[in-house]
Amino acid sequence: MAEIKYLSEHYAKPEYQTLDGYKKFGGYEMLAKALKMEPQKIIDEVKASGLRGRGGAGFATGVKWGFLPNNGEPRYLLCNADESEPGTFKDRVMMERAPHQLIEGMLISAFAIKSNKAYIYIRGEYMGPAAILEKAIAEAKAAGLIGKNILGAGFDCELDLYLGAGAYICGEETGMISSLEGLKGQPKLKPPFPAVQGYLRKPTIVNNVETLAAVVPIIRDGAAGYRKYGTEKSAGTKLFSISGNVNKPGTYEVPLGYPLMDLINIECGGLKPGRKLKAVVPGGSSAPVLTAEECKTATLDYECLAQLGSMLGSGAIIVIDDSNCMVDVLSTISHFYHHESCGQCTPCREGTGWMERIIHGIVHGHGSEGEVDLLLKIADNMKGRTICALSDAAALPVLSFVTKFRDEFEYFIREKKSKVRGGQIYAQISH
Amino acid sequence: MFKLSDEGLKYVKNELTRYEVKQSAIIRCLYRAQDENGGWVSPDVISHLSAVMEIPSAQIEEVATFYTMFNKTPVGKNHIQVCVTLTCGMLGGRELCDSMMKEAGCKKTGDVSPDGLFTFSKVECLGSCDTAPMIQINRDPYTENLNTEKGLELVRKLRTAGGAGASGKGH
Numbered sequence: 001m002a003e004i005k006y007l008s009e010h011y012a013k014p015e016y017q018t019l020d021g022y023k024k025f026g027g028y029e030m031l032a033k034a035l036k037m038e039p040q041k042i043i044d045e046v047k048a049s050g051l052r053g054r055g056g057a058g059f060a061t062g063v064k065w066g067f068l069p070n071n072g073e074p075r076y077l078l079c080n081a082d083e084s085e086p087g088t089f090k091d092r093v094m095m096e097r098a099p100h101q102l103i104e105g106m107l108i109s110a111f112a113i114k115s116n117k118a119y120i121y122i123r124g125e126y127m128g129p130a131a132i133l134e135k136a137i138a139e140a141k142a143a144g145l146i147g148k149n150i151l152g153a154g155f156d157c158e159l160d161l162y163l164g165a166g167a168y169i170c171g172e173e174t175g176m177i178s179s180l181e182g183l184k185g186q187p188k189l190k191p192p193f194p195a196v197q198g199y200l201r202k203p204t205i206v207n208n209v210e211t212l213a214a215v216v217p218i219i220r221d222g223a224a225g226y227r228k229y230g231t232e233k234s235a236g237t238k239l240f241s242i243s244g245n246v247n248k249p250g251t252y253e254v255p256l257g258y259p260l261m262d263l264i265n266i267e268c269g270g271l272k273p274g275r276k277l278k279a280v281v282p283g284g285s286s287a288p289v290l291t292a293e294e295c296k297t298a299t300l301d302y303e304c305l306a307q308l309g310s311m312l313g314s315g316a317i318i319v320i321d322d323s324n325c326m327v328d329v330l331s332t333i334s335h336f337y338h339h340e341s342c343g344q345c346t347p348c349r350e351g352t353g354w355m356e357r358i359i360h361g362i363v364h365g366h367g368s369e370g371e372v373d374l375l376l377k378i379a380d381n382m383k384g385r386t387i388c389a390l391s392d393a394a395a396l397p398v399l400s401f402v403t404k405f406r407d408e409f410e411y412f413i414r415e416k417k418s419k420v421r422g423g424q425i426y427a428q429i430s431h
Numbered sequence: 432m433f434k435l436s437d438e439g440l441k442y443v444k445n446e447l448t449r450y451e452v453k454q455s456a457i458i459r460c461l462y463r464a465q466d467e468n469g470g471w472v473s474p475d476v477i478s479h480l481s482a483v484m485e486i487p488s489a490q491i492e493e494v495a496t497f498y499t500m501f502n503k504t505p506v507g508k509n510h511i512q513v514c515v516t517l518t519c520g521m522l523g524g525r526e527l528c529d530s531m532m533k534e535a536g537c538k539k540t541g542d543v544s545p546d547g548l549f550t551f552s553k554v555e556c557l558g559s560c561d562t563a564p565m566i567q568i569n570r571d572p573y574t575e576n577l578n579t580e581k582g583l584e585l586v587r588k589l590r591t592a593g594g595a596g597a598s599g600k601g602h
Contacts, residue, residue: 127572285516332515342497426520
């Protein structure tokens with residue numbers, strides 16, 4: 001096994017960004033094929049393919065589509081391009097290199113779920129990809145691929161780009177819907193789930209960029225063809241964003257089930273000379289950290305990482321070598337969640353603040369005995385008690401970092417300095 | 432008092448009919464007004480938008496204060512947003528921000544440098560971790576693969592360029 005360019009086959013070709021270039025490699029042929037199929041047949045095919053949401057939750061895409069009620073109400077398709085989970089950048093790469101692949105995937109999906117209006121919700125910072133997408137949307141519109149009677153098949157679908165303005169929480173599907181409605185991006189209680197009551201209280205499907213793009217090859221190769229890659233429960237390939245202490249960070253597409261250490265050592269060229277692996281965050285900052293020992297047996301699929309007590313998440317892998325202080329690394333993560341909590345639910349709003357202040361105190365040499373256990377207690381009280389998963393996402397890294405690297409936290413509190421780099425970490429040298 | 436340009440007004444009118452509900456236009460109209468107001472959303476930006484869009488000012492203010500990309504205080508011509516989360520934090524983003532700030536003459540984040548050219552913010556993950564440490568200047572495409580030396584050079588270059596801003600487009 002090795003890197004497989006299934007979705008990303010043509011990403012290296014600059015012309016692939018344009019409509020003509022995309023068409024040269026079979027672009028929009030699958031839309032033409034799909035428009036001749038029964039919508040339900042497409043949903044069945046996606047269900048059979050085993051495609052699971054690539055944004056983080058890993059929910060079965062076809063099953064999600066199946067939740068739409070048959071009540072005659074207008075339906076919306078919303079593409080989640082808010083990509084904000086620390087460590088994740090694969091959707092940006094997809095939108096920059098293959099904007100038409102996303103548009104084609106969205107049009108096929110909209111046809112399957114009988115939606116005539118689709119939005120791409122893109123984070124406000126992504127001005128580069130937003131400009132590329134706007135150009136691609138205009139090209140597709142001019143070519144009659146978006147709008148009325150697409151390819152003469154009698155299917156109407158409008159597609160527009162909606163710009164966020166800097167809020168991690170808008171990546172949560174109900175937060176995104178609030179934002180699209182022109183409100184603060186605060187999540188809503190579920191149920192009702194968006195498929196039943198979403199945007200403007202109408203049935204809405206929210207899917208990640210990579211998920212929607214993957215619908216194109218599923219139509220081309222069929223469910224069985226898609227299942228050629230991956231495992232039984234983790235079908236297909238996935239794009240991984242790898243960053244941190246590796247020689248060749250970047251976006252790599254591998255079949256699910258691929259060994260984590262192979263990706264680090266083969267595709268990413270391993271670690272810098274003389275450095276040793278300390279830990280890996282395997283699925284974005286919310287995913288519990290793995291120790292170097294746990295990484296040895298880790299494969300990149302939903303089941304294996306769940307078994308190891310972590311998750312595949314968005315496929316963002318952050319490689320941490322032995323030059324890093326785990327207390328310092330956690331301090332940036334905890335700062336992030338405190339900053340991004342939307343403030344609705346007390347356990348999250350207050351808990352993220354408490355955790356950040358305690359860790360901030362420790363890295364500045366003001367930690368006191370008992371704070372390690374206090375962190376665990378706070379984190380434990382934040383799980384499963386809020387409207388959305390941000391609170392859990394903030395608690396999980398704290399629980400895993402503190403439990404698996406407890407000696408570094410205790411050392412820091414006792415000695416008022418980091419156990420690594422002779423204590424020379426940012427908080428200690430910046431003042 | 433802030434007033435949108437004629438072109439800005441046309442933009443807002445168009446945005447108001449672009450979405451299913453008109454309040455969905457608030458974010459893009461705030462960006463537009465922020466750009467025309469030298470990079471920040473002042474209280475009179477909100478009242479002007481409220482009048483033009485016929486949306487209660489509380490609702491516009493709610494959006495302006497919830498999202499981090501709307502600046503609630505004035506910023507320099509180059510608003511330099513340095514990513515400091517996780518990978519960028521590990522690979523020197525925070526140190527980069529401090530050195531660039533010093534070179535630019537800003538004592539802390541949020542300050543406008545005495546020459547009016549710079550403001551720095553430490554921001555959360557910008558989704559470019561493979562090119563860490565990296566920054567975003569105003570709303571331009573990213574400046575990536577930085578180190579202290581390159582960061583300092585960038586500040587000097589922007590200072591020489593004077594008022595133009597990184598892309599010459601302003602905010």
